[in-house]
Structure formats: structure tokens, C-alpha cells
Amino acid sequence: MTAVRTTAGLLRVYRPPEPDGRGLVWVHGGGFTAGGLDMPESDWVSRELADRGVTVFAVNYRLAGAATRYPAPSDDVLSAWRCATALAEEYVVSPVRLALGGASAGANLATGAVIRMLAGGEHPLPACVVLAYPTLHVDQPSPSAELEAALAAAPAADRFAPPRISAMYRAYLGEEISTPPVAAVPGLASRTHLSGFPPTLILLSEIDDLRASGEVFAGQLAAARVRVRVETEWGALHGHLNRPGDDTARRSLERIEARLAEM
Numbered sequence: 001m002t003a004v005r006t007t008a009g010l011l012r013v014y015r016p017p018e019p020d021g022r023g024l025v026w027v028h029g030g031g032f033t034a035g036g037l038d039m040p041e042s043d044w045v046s047r048e049l050a051d052r053g054v055t056v057f058a059v060n061y062r063l064a065g066a067a068t069r070y071p072a073p074s075d076d077v078l079s080a081w082r083c084a085t086a087l088a089e090e091y092v093v094s095p096v097r098l099a100l101g102g103a104s105a106g107a108n109l110a111t112g113a114v115i116r117m118l119a120g121g122e123h124p125l126p127a128c129v130v131l132a133y134p135t136l137h138v139d140q141p142s143p144s145a146e147l148e149a150a151l152a153a154a155p156a157a158d159r160f161a162p163p164r165i166s167a168m169y170r171a172y173l174g175e176e177i178s179t180p181p182v183a184a185v186p187g188l189a190s191r192t193h194l195s196g197f198p199p200t201l202i203l204l205s206e207i208d209d210l211r212a213s214g215e216v217f218a219g220q221l222a223a224a225r226v227r228v229r230v231e232t233e234w235g236a237l238h239g240h241l242n243r244p245g246d247d248t249a250r251r252s253l254e255r256i257e258a259r260l261a262e263m
Helices: 043-050 072-087 104-122 145-153 162-178 211-223 247-261
Strands: 003-007 010-016 022-029 057-058 098-103 127-130 200-207 226-237
Touching: 003 098, 003 226, 010 043, 010 072, 022 072, 022 104, 043 057, 043 247, 057 072, 072 098, 072 104, 098 104, 104 127, 127 247, 162 211, 200 211, 200 247, 211 226
Parallel strands: 022 057, 022 098, 098 127, 127 200, 200 226
Antiparallel strands: 003 010, 010 057
16 A cells, blocks of 8 residues: 655655655646645645655645745745655665656646746756646747647537636736746746756647647757657546546556656
């Protein structure tokens, strides 16, 4: 049975019955303003990976609101990373097999944390980065014709129109939305910002407005000579890791576990 322990309110640690040396610092989504450690995207993913030998450090970051803006949630993810690296030996995690990742807004926070590490010359960097259906741009890239057709065939999946994305980032950035820091909107990153970024898996939902954001960012990483792999979960809607009973969630979990096995 997976052992669960809370560390100083910032981390919930999922310790496998038989740790295999792999570790993942995992950041849930929720549009920056919602979500938590008990949502399936955090708890179910963490338990399933722990059952496969991965020690998971789930991050309990501060949610954005009137009194909490950037950089507070990003600071929490950076602190969680540093805490996890300090705890690695205690939890039988190899320092060179510790990854960082997140889903949706959590993927934004994970990406931004790495950009801040690179800017500050901080080490160790994650062995790899896992981004599930990320939001990385305030100005959403235009969808491909294929994605437009998929969204038109499933109107309920069309959830992230520009006004909603703008409101989401305004809650996170406040007045800085007009001149956001690159670490808060990683889609603004240049090749220089991304130089040295760890190998990355971008896992996309097929029928998801935000898929275009992940696809464009994958191109930015590739242009910066970062080893990046894009995998699309066909038939999946945004947030599919929050639906454990859905085959798309289980397939994606296997994709994540397989990528971590490569560390």
C-alpha cells in the first residue's frame, strides 16, 4: 500500500511500497484559482504512479486570488522542488531521476519554475519535465484546421475562448497581465530563456482549445534545441486526468510512467 505523508503543508508525499529510485514533483491544475491535492488529477495520478514505484511529491501551492498573485504560486512550486531535492535521499529517490511536471495551469507553473531555475543558474534541474494539456499563452495560438473541426464536432469541449483565458491569467497576474513575466507566461519565452531546458514530454488532449498552446510551445522548445516529445491522447477532452474511469486517463498515466522510466 502506498504511504502518504504531508510535509510542512507544502507537499503531500506518496511513497511506493517498493521505491525504484524515480521521483516526480507534480503540480495540479485548476485555472490558477481552483483545484487541490484531493482532485484526481493530483491524488489519483500520484497514487497510481506510486503503485508503479515512483515517489510523488504533490504540490499544495497557494491559489491565485485578490490577495495572491504571481509570483506566490510560482514561488511555492520552486520551494516544493527544492524541498523534494532535499528529501530525495530520505525517500530513496535518485537525485538524477527526479522529474517535475504538472497539468493545465499546473503545467504552466512547472514550466515557469524551470525558466526561473535556468535564469538563476539553479541546480539540480529536473531530469525531465512532464506537461499535461498545458496553458502557456495568454494570447491563445490559432488552432489547426483539424483541431477546429474536432472542437466544432464537440461544442461542450470548447471551454477556453479568449475571454476565459484572459480572465484566468488576470486572476494570476493582476495588473501585470499587460506586461507579464516570461516565467508566468512561458509561451513568451525566447530561445535564450529556454536554453538548457530539460527533456520534455508534452501530453495533449485531442479535443481541447489549449492543445494549440502545447503544440506551439513544443515548437519553441525544439527551436531552442530541447529534446521534446509530443503525444496526443486521441478522444480526450481537457482535464482528462481528472476522469480516472476514462480510458484516456489510464492511457495517459501509462505514457507518463513510461517517460519517467527513461530517466
